[in-house]
Amino acid sequence: MRYNERELLSLARQPAEKAAEILMRVPKKGSVLKKRLVKLVVNFLFYFRTDEAEPIGALLLEHCRITKEEENVFSISFIEEPERKYCFECDSEQQCQEWIEALKRASYEFMRRSLIFYRNEIQKMTGKDPLEQYGISEEARFQLGTHKQ
């Protein structure tokens, strides 16, 4: 699959929501924990060798599951392959929890659900659609329930 790698690399250089040096293990046979600079930017998690400017890789955080594993450890896996886990070992339980919370909220789909929820609540409380003033009420991305293409 082709993608605009250059733009993705540019994105990796943007200010991060969250960044830290964390031990990481990829779901490949025989792989071990390695220290990586892990950086959350929009709905992508980039990971770098600690002394390099360009990331080794990126994970799109849509339809993923963030799981607390053992102490200080959490994992990221994807819906269609739940057994393939990217594991992260943090310095502390607190850091681990912070990353879990941040990653759970990092997807575009999560934001969309939040928006729909708020829109619905505001509408029920005030009788007005809060998106009307922005002229975006009809946008497919903001609709309740599933929307057709």
Added chain:
Amino acid sequence: MKLNERSVAHYATCDSPADHAGFLRKRVERHHHHAHHHHATSYQRRWFVLKGNLLFYFEERESREPMGLVVLEGCTVELCEATEEFAFAIRFDDAGARAYVLVADGQAAMEAWVKALSRASFDYMRLVVRELEKQLEEACKSLAACRKSPRRSSSSGRKRHLSNPALLPLPEKPAILENGYSTWGSGGGVPGRAACPDRDGGHAKPPPLPPRRRSAAASATGSPVPGLSLAMLESPVSPEMACFSKLHSWYGQEIAALRREWQERQKRGHP
């Protein structure tokens, strides 16, 4: 750079709703091996699917895997002067990056795509979410503030109502809350009448339902179950939203306060 391509492809093809989809002709970008040769620009028709901040394109509509992906961050979408009609371009802030030139089938299709793509960025979505979050907080606060006023004005309001219905005073509430208030009180509430519980004849009633609940339910059951459970059923939201629990406890406190007020009024005995 590696990317979790299998998962990305799965996201592209799974049945989560797309924000926009359709055929577009994509300009073919050639490597400039023969820089001085004059190549005619050519376009290839592809099936495009927009999900969130990701624009996928497929060789054919039925293709099971995307051919390519354009990450829509740090870009602008603009109409462009190509020899083609209904052409627009996705350009990136990164000056050296190539632009994607796309051609729609007609004016309406082009406008729809340009609109959808220019609102596709993560940052835009985040902006709108934060704005609504703020608005919801303000709506909750206003509702709480207004609940206090009916009790103070109730006695004078009632007297006037009984002596001269024509002088029915309307409580001073911001217009936006009328919808919430009109569902309070008796079952036969006149739509649009901003009623306060005290006005309803004074005989003992079940506690007034929170405005949210009444608008969704057909009849007053008097049950203290907050409207939140209905909200959960109606909204396609998972319970693990961090702010949801904040709202939940806020609503819970509001319900408890309403019940206390009602109970106090009952004790004092409505005239």
